[in-house]
Amino acid sequence: MSPSRPPMQLFVDRLLDRSMLGAAETEALLSLGGREVQVRAQLDIVPPGEEATSAWLVVDGLLGRFGQVIDGRRQITALHIAGDMCNLHALVTPRMSGALQALSAATVIRVDYRDLRHLVRTFPLIAEAFWRDCAAQASILSQWLVNIGRRDAQSRLAHLLCELAVRFEQARLGNRRAFRLDASQVHIGDALGLTAVHVNRVFRVIRDKGLVGAESRTILIHDWAGLAALGDFDEAYLHMKSHIVADALTSA
Amino acid sequence: MSPSRPPMQLFVDRLLDRSMLGAAETEALLSLGGREVQVRAQLDIVPPGEEATSAWLVVDGLLGRFGQVIDGRRQITALHIAGDMCNLHALVTPRMSGALQALSAATVIRVDYRDLRHLVRTFPLIAEAFWRDCAAQASILSQWLVNIGRRDAQSRLAHLLCELAVRFEQARLGNRRAFRLDASQVHIGDALGLTAVHVNRVFRVIRDKGLVGAESRTILIHDWAGLAALGDFDEAYLHMKSHIVADALTSA
DNA sequence: CGACTCATTGAGCGAAGTCAACGTCCGTGG
DNA sequence: CCACGGACGTTGACTTCGCTCAATGAGTCG
Numbered sequence: 001m002s003p004s005r006p007p008m009q010l011f012v013d014r015l016l017d018r019s020m021l022g023a024a025e026t027e028a029l030l031s032l033g034g035r036e037v038q039v040r041a042q043l044d045i046v047p048p049g050e051e052a053t054s055a056w057l058v059v060d061g062l063l064g065r066f067g068q069v070i071d072g073r074r075q076i077t078a079l080h081i082a083g084d085m086c087n088l089h090a091l092v093t094p095r096m097s098g099a100l101q102a103l104s105a106a107t108v109i110r111v112d113y114r115d116l117r118h119l120v121r122t123f124p125l126i127a128e129a130f131w132r133d134c135a136a137q138a139s140i141l142s143q144w145l146v147n148i149g150r151r152d153a154q155s156r157l158a159h160l161l162c163e164l165a166v167r168f169e170q171a172r173l174g175n176r177r178a179f180r181l182d183a184s185q186v187h188i189g190d191a192l193g194l195t196a197v198h199v200n201r202v203f204r205v206i207r208d209k210g211l212v213g214a215e216s217r218t219i220l221i222h223d224w225a226g227l228a229a230l231g232d233f234d235e236a237y238l239h240m241k242s243h244i245v246a247d248a249l250t251s252a
Numbered sequence: 253m254s255p256s257r258p259p260m261q262l263f264v265d266r267l268l269d270r271s272m273l274g275a276a277e278t279e280a281l282l283s284l285g286g287r288e289v290q291v292r293a294q295l296d297i298v299p300p301g302e303e304a305t306s307a308w309l310v311v312d313g314l315l316g317r318f319g320q321v322i323d324g325r326r327q328i329t330a331l332h333i334a335g336d337m338c339n340l341h342a343l344v345t346p347r348m349s350g351a352l353q354a355l356s357a358a359t360v361i362r363v364d365y366r367d368l369r370h371l372v373r374t375f376p377l378i379a380e381a382f383w384r385d386c387a388a389q390a391s392i393l394s395q396w397l398v399n400i401g402r403r404d405a406q407s408r409l410a411h412l413l414c415e416l417a418v419r420f421e422q423a424r425l426g427n428r429r430a431f432r433l434d435a436s437q438v439h440i441g442d443a444l445g446l447t448a449v450h451v452n453r454v455f456r457v458i459r460d461k462g463l464v465g466a467e468s469r470t471i472l473i474h475d476w477a478g479l480a481a482l483g484d485f486d487e488a489y490l491h492m493k494s495h496i497v498a499d500a501l502t503s504a
Numbered sequence: 505c506g507a508c509t510c511a512t513t514g515a516g517c518g519a520a521g522t523c524a525a526c527g528t529c530c531g532t533g534g
Numbered sequence: 535c536c537a538c539g540g541a542c543g544t545t546g547a548c549t550t551c552g553c554t555c556a557a558t559g560a561g562t563c564g
Contacts, residue, residue, distance in 0.1 A: 018345075067398035070484040075401040077394045089391075092384040093270075096391040096489055124376060131383040132344040138390040139341075139348040142329045145393065146319035149327040149400050149445030153520070184542060193401030198520055200544060232322040237348055405552070436510060450552055452512060 007059045007109055008032055010083040010171075017170065018136060019129035028119055029126065034111040039102045045086075052090035052097035054112045058082050061106025062182045065098050066190065076191040077144070078137065079103075079164070079183075083171045089134045091116055104182030139237050148193040151232065153202045156192045158231030161212060165221055166235050180218050206230065259311045259361055260284055262335040262423075269422065270388060271381035280371055281378065286361040297338075297352045297360065304342035304349035306364045310334050313358025314434045317350050318442065328443040329396070330389065331355075331416070331435075335423045341386045343368055356434030391489050400445040403484065405454045408444045410483030413464060417473055418487050432470050458482065 012029050015021060021029075036059065039045060046052055048068055056063070058080050065078040065086065077098060080086045090097040091113050102108075120127040140163070147159050165176035173179060185203070186196040194202075206212055211227045213220040221227055264281050267273060273281075288311065291297060298304055300320050308315070310332050317330040317338065329350060332338045342349040343365055354360075372379040392415070399411050417428035425431060437455070438448040446454075458464055463479045465472040473479055 065394075067394060067402075069398065069402045073402045075398040077397050089387040092380060093387040093391060095491070096387065098394055120380075121376065124373070124379070127376070127379055127383070128344060128372075131379070131386065134383065134390065135341040135345040135348065135386055138386065138393060139345060141390060141393045141397065142317075142319060142348075142350060145329050145397050145400065146321065146327040148397065150319075150321045150325045186542080195521060196543085197522080197545090201520090204544085239347070437512095438510080447553060448511085449513090449554085453552090456512085 014083045015129045025123045034109040043102045046100040048099040052087045054110050056086040057109040058084045059107040062103045064103045162233035266335045267381045277375045286363040291354045295354045300351040304339045306362050308338040309361040310336050311359040314355045316355045414485040
C-alpha cells in the first residue's frame with residue numbers, strides 16, 4: 001500500500017506466517033518482476049479450461065477459483081484475498097489450474113512461472129515454502145469439502161464466515177469482528193454449494209439470531225463464540241505455528 | 253507383489269507417471285526403509301486430531317482420509333489405493349493431516365517423515381515430485397468439491413465411479429470396465445456427502461439404466477460413455493502428460 | 505445357530521431448490 | 535436533473551431431492 005512496502009511484501013509476509021526464510025530468499029522474492037493489472041469485477045483472469053502460465057498475486061480485491069458443471073452452474077473452490085498467490089500449485093501442474101475470476105474489482109500482479117521456477121530451483125527453502133503454501137490451500141479445501149458435504153446451510157455459512165474472519169485478520173485486512181467481504185450472495189452460494197436465494201434466507205436467520213450483521217459489504221460478527229459453535233469451526237486448520245515449521249526444517 | 257518388485261516400486265511408478273526422476277532419485281526412493289503393517293478394516297491409522305509423524309504407502313487395500321463434524325458424521329476427503337502415499341502433504345504441514353482410516357483390510361508401509369525429509373533435502377527433483385503429487389491430490393479434491401457442491405446424487409456417484417475407474421486403471425489394478433472397490437455403501441456415502449440409504453437407491457437407478465453393475469465388491473462399468481456423460485466426467489484433472497512435466501523441468 | 509455387518513426397500517418428512525415478483529441501490533446518459 | 539437499466543437483495547409459494555426412521559434380507563464368521 002504505502003510506497004515503501006512493495007506489493008510483493010504481502011506475499012512474503014504470507015509465506016513467513018508459515019515458513020522460515022533467510023535474507024537471501026526474502027530478497028529474491030521481493031525482486032520478483034511482475035506487471036500490476038487492474039481487473040474489473042466478474043473478469044475471468046484465467047478462463048475455464050485454459051492452461052495456467054503464471055501465478056497471480058492479489059494486491060487488492062477478492063478472487064475466486066472455480067469449477068463448472070455441464071449445465072453452467074459453478075462451484076467456487078477457493079477464495080483469494082490480498083496477499084494470496086493464486087495458482088501457485090499450477091506451477092508444478094499447469095494442466096490442473098481451474099478457472100480464476102475476479103469477484104470484485106481487483107488489483108493483481110502477474111508473476112510468470114519462469115521466474116518462479118528459477119527461484120524454486122535456486123532456493124530450496126523457497127520451494128519448500130511454496131509447497132507448504134499449496135498444502136495449506138489443500139487443507140482449506142479439505143475443510144470446505146467437509147463443510148459442504150456434511151453440514152446444513154446455516155452451519156456452512158457460519159463456518160465460511162469464521163474462516164474468512166480469521167484469514168482477513170491474519171492478513172491484517174480487518175479483524176474477526178469486522179471485515180470487508182466483496183462478494184455477492186451469488187458468490188457465497190457458489191462457494192457453499194447453495195443457491196443465492198437460500199444464502200439470503202440463511203443469512204437472515206443467523207442475523208436474526210444476533211450472530212452477525214452487515215453494513216453494505218462489511219461483515220460484522222457480533223457473537224464470535226456463537227458463530228463458531230454454529231459452524232463447528234476450529235481454526236487449527238488455518239494456522240501453522242512456527243515451532244512446527246522450525247521442527248520441520250531442523251529435523252532430518 | 254512379486255518378490256522381485258519391492259513395494260516401494262509402486263510409489264516410484266506413481267511418481268514417474270507425473271514427474272521425471274533420474275536413476276539416483278529412483279534408487280534413493282527404493283532404498284527407503286519402512287515397516288510393513290497389516291491393518292484390519294475400520295482401523296484408524298491416524299486418529300482424528302492427531303499430528304502426523306509419518307507417511308503411509310498403500311500396498312494393498314483401500315484407505316480413506318476424512319474429516320468429522322460435531323455430531324459424529326464424517327466426510328471422506330480422499331480415497332487412497334495401492335501405490336498412493338498417504339499424508340505426504342503433511343510432511344510440510346504436520347498439523348493439518350486429517351484422520352486416516354483403513355476402509356478395508358489393508359497392507360501399508362509406514363515411512364517416517366525424517367527419511368522423507370532427508371530425501372527432499374538431498375534431491376530437489378524428489379521434492380518437486382512430492383510437491384507435484386500433493387498438487388495432483390489437491391486437483392482431485394477440487395473436483396470432489398465441485399461434485400458434491402453442484403451435482404445431484406446420480407451424477408455424483410457416476411463421477412466418483414469414473415474417477416476410481418481411471419485411477420485403478422492407471423495403477424494397473426484393473427481397467428475402467430472392471431475393478432475391485434473394497435468400500436461399503438456407507439463409505440461411498442461418506443465420500444459423496446450422501447447417506448448410505450440414498451447411495452443404495454441411486455446405485456440401483458444407474459444399474460437399472462444399464463450403466464454399471466456389481467459382483468460382490470467388483471464394479472463393472474457396462475457403458476463408459478453413458479456413465480461419463482451422467483457424471484459430467486472429464487478425466488483431464490487426473491492426468492499430467494509427460495511433455496508438460498518435461499517443460500516444467502527444462503524451462504527456467 | 506447366533507451375532508454381526510452390509511444391502512435393500514418403504515413411508516413420511518424436511519431442507520433446500522425453483523420460479524417469480526418486487527425493492528433498492530447506483531451508474532449512466534439524455 | 536431525472537429516467538432508465540442493470541446488478542443485487544428480499545420475500546413468497548410451491549416442488550423435490552435426499553434424509554430419517556424402520557423393517558427385512560443376505561452373506562459371513564466363530
